[in-house]
Amino acid sequence: MIILGIILIIIGLVVSVPVLWWIGVILLVAGAALAILGATGRAIGGRKHWY
Incomplete structure (x- = not known):
């Protein structure tokens, strides 16, 4: 995701294309949050590992 x-x-x-840039920023932030x-x-959404 990152x-x-x-x-x-x-x-x-x-x-x-600013839309691609914003989607990339959102994915980067979400991926970093899940990685941290x-x-x-801690289990996230009932799972201990996200692959």
């Missing part, structure tokens, strides 16, 4: 967010941000900046919560060992 990598997809970074790719969308780069494509959005190169092609000058997963690193604490």
